Amino acid sequence: DIQMTQSPSSLSASVGDRVTITCRASQGISNYLAWFQQKPGKAPESLIYAASNLQSGVPSKFSGSGSGTDFSLTISSLQPEDFATYYCQQYKSYPYTFGQGTKLEIK
Amino acid sequence: QVQLQESGPGLVKPSETLSLTCTVSGDSITSYYWSWIRQPPGKGLEWIGYIYYTGSTDYNPSLKSRVTISVDTSKSQISLKLNSVTAADTAVYYCARERWGLDAWGQGTLVTVSS
Numbered sequence: 001d002i003q004m005t006q007s008p009s010s011l012s013a014s015v016g017d018r019v020t021i022t023c024r025a026s027q028g029i030s031n032y033l034a035w036f037q038q039k040p041g042k043a044p045e046s047l048i049y050a051a052s053n054l055q056s057g058v059p060s061k062f063s064g065s066g067s068g069t070d071f072s073l074t075i076s077s078l079q080p081e082d083f084a085t086y087y088c089q090q091y092k093s094y095p096y097t098f099g100q101g102t103k104l105e106i107k
Numbered sequence: 108q109v110q111l112q113e114s115g116p117g118l119v120k121p122s123e124t125l126s127l128t129c130t131v132s133g134d135s136i137t138s139y140y141w142s143w144i145r146q147p148p149g150k151g152l153e154w155i156g157y158i159y160y161t162g163s164t165d166y167n168p169s170l171k172s173r174v175t176i177s178v179d180t181s182k183s184q185i186s187l188k189l190n191s192v193t194a195a196d197t198a199v200y201y202c203a204r205e206r207w208g209l210d211a212w213g214q215g216t217l218v219t220v221s222s
Binding site for chain 2: 001045
């Protein structure tokens with residue numbers, strides 16, 4: 001299985017800040033990388049696919065980059081609704097695997 | 108706009124079989140792959156397996172001996188069966204469409220394994 005490691009596991013930031021979350025794959029996955037946002041009690045919502053492509057309706061404040069083994073998600077100008085848990089996920093090969101999550105909290 | 112709705116018993120006894128259904132509306136079930144994912148309370152996400160409308164499947168090796176995913180195209184439903192459950196199988200279970208990655212998810216259903 002491909003292991004996905006996110007960092008940090010938790011992050012405190014203020015409204016208006018710009019933050020970056022990183023995700024590392026245990027082996028190369030090209031750009032088969034997705035990012036999800038999950039709020040308490042809700043299903044994950046897809047933000048980005050193919051490492052850098054925004055899903056329809058996702059604001060451009062979210063951006064993704066990377067290829068191979070190292071990826072990042074950047075959120076600019078944080079708003080209260082952005083405080084949530086973020087997961088990366090590889091879909092290069094089965095079984096699909098997720099990172100452990102990064103909890104973004106208000107400072 | 109595709110909608111996915113999971114349904115099934117919220118409580119299952121240990122050693123019994125967990126059975127869930129995902130009903131798809133607003134899109135053709137024959138167009139994409141469909142996955143099941145689960146999330147134990149307070150923990151991360153685990154991919155269980157996928158199915159294509161032809162019946163082609165693949166499962167997470169960690170669950171492969173206990174899981175079956177099937178499809179009923181006439182009802183636009185995919186189903187999940189997990190046998191010999193234990194407390195470790197207590198989780199929210201989600202179904203999801205794979206189009207541009209796992210781009211659409213159901214709201215999830217909590218299944219508790221307890222006697």
